[in-house]
Amino acid sequence: MNHPSSSHWLRRRKLKEGIFRVLMAAAVVVVIGCLVLIVGTIVWKGLPAMNLSMITQTPKGGYYLGREGGILNAIVGSLYLASGATVLAILFSLPVVLYINVYAQKHSRLASLTRFSLDVLWGIPSIVYGAFGFIIMIFFGLRASLLAGILAVGLLEFPIMSRAADEVIRMVPRELLEASYSLGATRLETALKVVIRQCLPGLLTAVLIAFGRGIGDAASVLFTAGFTDRIPTSLFQPAATLPLAIFFQLGTPFPEVQQRAYASAAILTVLILVISLLARGLGKRYTRHIIK
Amino acid sequence: METRTHISVQNLSVYFDELRVLKDVSIDIPDHKITVIIGPSGCGKTTLLKSLNRLLDPLDGVRVGGRVLVDNIDIYDPRTEVTEVRKKMGLLSQRPQVLPMSIYENVAYGPRIHNHIDKKRLGEIVEHYLRMAGLWEEVKDRLGEPASRLSVGQQQRLCLARGLAVGPEIILGDEPTSALDPQSSQNVERRLIELKEEYTVIVVTHILRQAKRIADYIAFLYLGELVEHGPAAEVFANPRDPRMRAYLTGEIS
Numbered sequence: 001m002n003h004p005s006s007s008h009w010l011r012r013r014k015l016k017e018g019i020f021r022v023l024m025a026a027a028v029v030v031v032i033g034c035l036v037l038i039v040g041t042i043v044w045k046g047l048p049a050m051n052l053s054m055i056t057q058t059p060k061g062g063y064y065l066g067r068e069g070g071i072l073n074a075i076v077g078s079l080y081l082a083s084g085a086t087v088l089a090i091l092f093s094l095p096v097v098l099y100i101n102v103y104a105q106k107h108s109r110l111a112s113l114t115r116f117s118l119d120v121l122w123g124i125p126s127i128v129y130g131a132f133g134f135i136i137m138i139f140f141g142l143r144a145s146l147l148a149g150i151l152a153v154g155l156l157e158f159p160i161m162s163r164a165a166d167e168v169i170r171m172v173p174r175e176l177l178e179a180s181y182s183l184g185a186t187r188l189e190t191a192l193k194v195v196i197r198q199c200l201p202g203l204l205t206a207v208l209i210a211f212g213r214g215i216g217d218a219a220s221v222l223f224t225a226g227f228t229d230r231i232p233t234s235l236f237q238p239a240a241t242l243p244l245a246i247f248f249q250l251g252t253p254f255p256e257v258q259q260r261a262y263a264s265a266a267i268l269t270v271l272i273l274v275i276s277l278l279a280r281g282l283g284k285r286y287t288r289h290i291i292k
Numbered sequence: 293m294e295t296r297t298h299i300s301v302q303n304l305s306v307y308f309d310e311l312r313v314l315k316d317v318s319i320d321i322p323d324h325k326i327t328v329i330i331g332p333s334g335c336g337k338t339t340l341l342k343s344l345n346r347l348l349d350p351l352d353g354v355r356v357g358g359r360v361l362v363d364n365i366d367i368y369d370p371r372t373e374v375t376e377v378r379k380k381m382g383l384l385s386q387r388p389q390v391l392p393m394s395i396y397e398n399v400a401y402g403p404r405i406h407n408h409i410d411k412k413r414l415g416e417i418v419e420h421y422l423r424m425a426g427l428w429e430e431v432k433d434r435l436g437e438p439a440s441r442l443s444v445g446q447q448q449r450l451c452l453a454r455g456l457a458v459g460p461e462i463i464l465g466d467e468p469t470s471a472l473d474p475q476s477s478q479n480v481e482r483r484l485i486e487l488k489e490e491y492t493v494i495v496v497t498h499i500l501r502q503a504k505r506i507a508d509y510i511a512f513l514y515l516g517e518l519v520e521h522g523p524a525a526e527v528f529a530n531p532r533d534p535r536m537r538a539y540l541t542g543e544i545s
Binding site: 107173175176178179180181182183184185186189193194197198288289290291 | 383385401406451464
C-alpha cells in the first residue's frame with residue numbers, strides 16, 4: 001500500500017466520523033428541544049390559569065364557561081384509574097415475564113410467541129383498547145365506570161410493562177440463576193427471591209413507564225370511564241380523567257378555559273414527575289444489594 | 293479407607309444439539325478426597341462437573357445419555373427430585389456469584405429454603421459456616437452489608453459458606469480460583485484441603501500446578517473422553533496414556 005492513497009483514505013474516514021458526529025449532535029438537540037418546547041408551552045400558556053382552586057376544587061356550575069372551580073375530580077379520577085390499572089397490569093405482567101425468562105427454555109417457541117404477542121399488543125392504538133373495553137362493558141351490562149376504565153387502561157399498560165420488564169429480566173446473568181439452583185432452590189424461589197431483587201430498579205422503571213402511559217391516555221378511557229364533575233366513591237361510578245379534562249377544556253371556545261387546559265396539562269406532567277421521583281426514591285433503598 | 297462412593301458416573305454422554313461433548317464417561321468418585329478434573333480447555337471438564345448436579349438440566353438442546361448415581365439414585369431419572377440432588381452438593385463457580393442480598397442472607401438463603409429455622413438458630417448456622425469458610429473474622433461486623441461489596445476472593449469464600457450451609461456431602465468447584473488473585477486462590481485451596489475430611493470434593497481446573505497441589509485423585513479429559521483416571525501420585529508419576537503424558541509435559545494444553 002503506498003502512502004498518498006492511505007492518507008487520502010484516512011481523510012475520508014475522518015470526514016465520515018465528523019458527519020456522523022454532527023448528525024448525532026443534531027438528534028440530541030431535537031430531543032432536548034422538543035422537551036423544552038412542550039414543557040415550556042404548557043407552563044407558558046397554563047400559568048395564568050393556574051391557581052390553588054384548580055387542584056383543590058371540583059368543577060362548579062359553569063366551569064366550562066369560565067366560572068369557578070377546578071379539576072380535582074380529574075386529578076383524583078386519573079390517580080385512581082391509573083393506580084388500579086397499574087396494579088392490574090403488574091398482576092398479569094410479572095407472571096408472564098417470569099415465565100418466559102425463568103421457566104421457559106431458552107429457545108422456547110411459547111416464549112417467542114409471547115414476546116411477539118406483547119409487541120403486537122403494544123402496537124395497538126389505545127382507542128382500540130377503549131372500543132374493546134366498551135364491548136366488554138356492554139357484554140357484562142356495565143356502565144361507563146372507574147372499573148371499566150381500569151380494565152381498559154390495565155390492558156393498555158400490560159404489554160408495555162411486560163415488554164419493559166422482560167428486557168430487564170433478560171439481562172440477569174445465567175450464572176446467578178445457576179447459583180440459586182445449585183443451592184437447591186426451585187425456579188419459583190429463584191424468581192421471587194433472586195431475580196426480582198436483582199431487577200428491582202428496572203422493574204420499577206417498567207411499572208413507571210406503564211403508569212405514565214396509563215395516566216396520560218385519553219382514548220382508552222373515552223368510552224369506558226366516562227366523565228363526571230364528581231369524585232368517584234365507588235368502582236361502579238364514572239370517573240373523570242386529566243387527559244379528557246384537557247380535551248374538553250381545549251374544546252371550548254373560551255380562551256380562559258383553554259388556558260385551564262394547559263394548566264391541567266402542566267398538573268398532569270408534574271403529577272407523573274412527582275410519582276416517578278417518589279418511586280425512584282423508594283426503590284433506591286432496595287438497590288444496594290444488586291450484583292453489578 | 294471405605295470404598296463407598298457418593299458419585300458414580302456410568303457411560304455418561306452429553307450432547308449439545310448435535311455436538312457430543314462427553315463421550316461415554318465412566319468414573320467412580322472416591323469419597324473424602326479431592327478429585328481434580330483436568331484437561332485442555334473445551335474438553336468437557338465443566339460439562340462433566342455440571343452434569344453431576346443436573347445444572348445441565350435447564351440448558352437447552354442438551355441431551356444426556358448414561359447414568360449418574362448419587363447415593364445410588366440415578367439423578368437423571370425423571371422421578372428424582374432435582375432440588376434434593378442439588379442440596380447434596382455445594383457449587384463454586386468460575387466467578388463467584390453472590391446473590392443480590394446481604395452477606396448474612398447469602399448464607400441463610402439455602403437453610404431458609406430447605407427448613408423452617410428460628411432466628412437464633414439461623415444466626416448460629418450462618419456463623420458456623422462463615423467460620424468454616426474462613427470468612428467470619430473479616431465480616432462479623434458487617435453481616436448486613438451487600439455481599440457485592442466484598443472483594444472477589446471474599447465473595448468466593450462466601451459462596452463456599454453459602455454452599456456448605458445447605459448441608460451438602462459434596463463440594464463441586466468449577467475452576468474456583470480462576471478469577472482470584474494468588475493469595476485468595478491459596479486461601480480457597482487451603483479450605484478445600486481442610487474440607488475433604490468431611491466432604492467429597494470435585495474440582496475442575498486447567499492449572500496443572502494447582503492439580504498437583506491439591507489432588508488426591510485425577511481424572512484427565514481429552515476431547516470429551518475420559519482418557520485416564522487414578523490416584524494423583526500414580527497418574528503424575530506414571531501416566532499410562534500418551535495423551536496424558538503429552539498434557540503433563542505441556543505438549544498439549
